[in-house]
Amino acid sequence: MEAEVADLTTLPRLLLRNARELQDRPAIREKDRGIWQTWSWRQYHDQVRDFALGLAALGFRRGDRLSVIGDNRPRLYAAQLAGQSLGGVSVAVYQDSIAKELAFVWNHAEVSVIVAEDQEQVDKIQGLRSELTALRVVIYDDARGMAGYKHDWLKSYEEVQAVGRTFGAEHPGYFEAEVDQGKPADVAIVCYTSGTTGNPKGAMITHANAIGVAEIFCREEGVKPEDTSLAYLPMAWAGDATYTLFASLVAGFCSNCPESPETVQRDLRELGPTTVLAPPRIWENMLTAVQVRAADATPLKRRTFNYFRAAAERAEILRADGKPVPAGLRFATTLGEFFVYGPVRDQLGLRQAKWALTGGAPLGPDTFRFFRSIGVNLKQVYGSTETSGLVSLQPDTEANPTSAGRPVPGVEVKIAERGEVLVRGCSVFKGYLKNEDATREVLDPDGWFHTGDAGFMDPRGHLVIIDRAKDVGALADGTPFAPQFIENKLKFSPFIREAVAFGNERPFVAAMIAIDLSTVGNWAERRGLAYTSYNDLSQKAEVRELIANEIRKGNETLPEATKIRRFLLLTKDLEADDAEMTRTRKVRRKFVAEKYAAVIDAFYSGGHEVELATTITYEDGRQASIQSRARIEDVEKAPAHV
């Protein structure tokens, strides 16, 4: 029993425990050459050990920091665990970050070892190497195209492991002794949060945080070693770390890495994981795909689909309200399970999913209801990087599209003045790396973490999140104004990809909208509307009318004072590369307001056309400027009361 407690103190110890107890059960898989290749827990352990010993031979010491960059790959996860085994800290980065951001993170974290997936990533590092003062070694996983690269700072994964085996033979027991020295309070990973202002901050998550959160999660959801998940979300995101590193180690379930980002949907279907975690965008894409395919099917199939879909949604609404489902409808949904719901779940790879989670942003009620109605146990989860990805979770029987669920056991939630959500408990992080000031701002002496989110507890005891606390303002007449709340109403429309609402200290609410190129493009094609580019499509009168209608729909659910009166369609999407959004697609409100000051002026001065000079930043940091004109529209039946 005592040994068991000790096992649960650090992630590497859990790996040792799993290798000992679960042995040949699958730990992690990767699709390679079209075939799923499995590492058992024992193999996973051996891979980590050899790599760790290799790192040790290269001079990696306790407290050193190791970074990984690339797609989800077993070897990159193993590298993180190897670093942690030696008392090091793992820092995963977003591979689509621009060079400047990468350099900042690597320098700030004083990363001494980077494990890169392939040549593409090595090239990026090579370009930045002169700026990276702490960097000593770069290790690559995929040797393709690397034959011409001969540098003493560059090594292949196999090379490091071979060195490790030699080192291990010379120093028996070294690995185990290093793992033994690990303490729960040691930092396991540093997750850089892009933050909506300024430079990214590195949230330090300790082994105790990681294991605490994973334990709660596994207990709440009844996770078993037989479960499977698809590891396809960016490794730098706390959600993926919580799932693929922490929970997988705690419960001993198998994570699966897709073949390439393009094959995720196919791999998902092939695998049929028992649990799926996806941000709202992915659920929305899945629903769109189903709708497009239904629309393209033969009339009989289409009618069948529509009939059973409607039946399922009626039944779901009744169930959600706690009302009985009439026998006729029950019969219809039973038939539907056979003809429609089962096959649709199968196509989406959700047939075996025992539970599915959405988090990071609100999910439209229509999308939420669709998945619930066809039998996917979709639930909302709320968390942030600083809370190791978990604060509250919806129990199976209380799933609904509006709340963020009940605070999980072991985590306390309190609503402060001005409605800010405060969190305390085992999931709350240690602080920001080398940033005492920022830490003090969010972590008070009593251990409460200030999430910066505004919310309230509903009568059921569920947490409801409205907006970022600092963004909540008031219209000129004093009506409270929560921009994100309004934007989310808009973003529930499949045609709207992003929206930014303005109204703080203004007479009315106005919004800038970025259309969704694929759905609006599809809509235009069906109507025989020709267009050449995003810019062109966004300024079509028909598209403006389409979006105006979507806004009217959104307005129906908004209080009179905060209805959207005017809007403009942007001539380009909001992009993280242009610093308009964070990597996790949150609007950088202040930056956008400055950049589009001309638009805001026009909104409130009654102008109808505005000149947009947009700067586009390419991935390599080059910039280009595009001039365009955009029209501002008034939404009917809601004249501006200036």
Added chain:
Amino acid sequence: MALVSNQLDIADVSKAFGGVHAVTRVSLDVRQGEILSVIGPNGAGKTTLLNMISGFYHPDSGRIMLEATDITNVKPSQVAELGVARTFQNIALFRGMTVLDNLMLGRHTRMKSGVLASFVYWGMAQKEEVDHRRRVEDIIDFLKIQDLRRLPTGSLAYGLQKRVELGRALALEPKILLLDEPMGGCNHEEKEDMARFILDVNQEWGTTIILIEHDMGVVMDISDRVAVLDMGQKIAQGTPDEVRANPQVIKAYLGDPKAATNGGRSG
């Protein structure tokens, strides 16, 4: 006789179609492991030269030696078996077949099991099929087309079809790869990808590459040597820098400044 032994020696070949002299007494030596580009204005005889190497045409005169074998009058299928693979200017894939099947077909010359053995799919035949599939999967991985494996080639975008065609040529495990305008009709990004693949093939497998391409930027960037044809004759050969500075080449491309009347040749 050059000191370096050439992998492919083209000596004085000529080819005429009726009264049109497509290629006239062209000599070209191709060294092991190099990327040699053949450039020239339209109608200069580049594709005809490639067709003669791959055996689609036979020269009226002259000789083509592949290592120690005379392939002047050898059939295309035999040239392929000797290790020369090619892609076509106009994509020549089986549009109704999947990407995977098209690539497996590229292995055809290397398959040894007979019809009956393959039908029974047992023992050697099975092992052979698995080996071929492994090789094809390597190529799929190399060209990053994992997501297209099961799609019919006809449904793919143009640039991707070009990539699949390169894959099929690679499936032959060629010693020499003939690429006829692999970037023709591709957008900028597709060109960059293709250039990267060509370099990687050359570096990773040491495959000799003979490239016909119109995009001068790409040609000058990736070639070890460049040969220039004009009106069926070789007018220059050398490193990209030498060729770029050659007055005859400038004349062929931009027209003779003395005789300039109307803006040069049409594209």
